[in-house]
Amino acid sequence: MSELSKTFILTIACPDTFGIVANVTSFLADEGAFVTKLEQFGDPESKRFFMRVKFEAGRALRTEAEFAEKFGPIGERFSMEWKLHDYFRKPRVILMVSKFGHCLNDILHRVASNNLRIDIPAVVSNHEDMRGIVEWNGIPYYHLPVNNENKQAQEAKLLELVSEHKADLVGLARYMQVLSTDLCRALEGRCINIHHSFLPSFKGAKPYHQAHKRGVKLIGGTAHYVTADLDEGPIIHQAVERVDHTMTAEDMVEIGRDIESVVFSRAIQMHCEHRVFRNGSKTVIFRR
Missing domain, CATH: 3.30.70.260 (ACT domain)
Known part of the structure; x- marks a missing residue:
């Protein structure tokens, strides 16, 4: 400007x-x-x-x-x-996704409806599943499959894309890969993840199944900044939904998808409206 x-x-x-x-x-x-x-x-x-x-x-x-x-x-x-x-500049957000498209689809719809003021210059995935919907929206799709042998090289390519597209933020829209410590540090403060539980409960894999096993009465979703400590970054936004004893773990997964989508999009919006401030291991959020 x-x-x-x-x-x-x-x-x-x-x-x-x-x-x-x-x-x-x-x-x-x-x-x-x-x-x-x-x-x-x-x-x-x-x-x-x-x-x-x-x-x-x-x-x-x-x-x-x-x-x-x-x-x-x-x-x-x-x-x-x-x-x-x-205020009028739209932040540039690269989204990363694996095989679950609900958070990605929600963001794409909000952007297309002008309900979320961001530009999405690229979507990155370790699978091909979401290519059709992404390219239908006119957004470049980068397939970067990850395994133990190529993880470092693929993360280097991701950082090149972040630089090339002048991305302000990276959003992990159910990207089911653990980022390396080096990548977490490189993206510190500008990478948001959506975790499918009400953190700090049920970290790691299959949190809904963990919750079902414990007989919880509330399940939730948590959007947080990514750090080298898995699922422990400063929390930006959370929401919950009540469940009961009649529900299976798969029922909880289905209910949770709606929560995750809303929580993730609101966290992206808060960050891009410059309402989120890091305060040690916590955040200060100024509401709209």
Whole structure:
């Protein structure tokens, strides 16, 4: 972007202290910006402060570089991790899928219906099953089969695709492969997984069967950031559905597909609207 003539989101994370809000809002007012929404949270445990500001840019801030130059001293004063986001720019999300297409299909429908403002430059899969629906939507499909011998090479190809397509985020839409530690680190903070259980319960494989064996009364889905620790990344969104003793494990799997689809799409949306802030092993989420 060159001209700050539209709507922008400013995100801030820093140590919690006195005067942050006053300095940020005074700066924007002095530069002719009109704040339309401001959300903030100070965590008393981590002593961290989080802020999301939506504003209409004023004429005094003509370029992104000028904004950075003028706002920089405030950022340094408060040790801020800050970023300016163009509200109208659609984030680019590469989706990864295996043989279960419900989360992928839900995302594709939401994008086609303009209910989810993202661009999908590519879909990557270790199987061919989803090629038809993806290419029908006009999206390139990359088949990268994975085994013990080629895993490192295929993950390198994935990172090349992320770079080539300038992807902001990778979404694991029931991609049934465990990512390597190196890949998790390379995608830290920009890779979201949907796990088919209410974490931290029932990690790993066949969580619905684990839940059925334990006779649970609630099953759920969890969207979380991917880390090197399997199914333990910071949680973004969760939902549950009530079940009972009459249901089989297969019944739970069927019910769970709807939960997974909604939870995954909402987590993608939250991230792409810059509402999610990492706070150690947890997240701070500013709601719509």
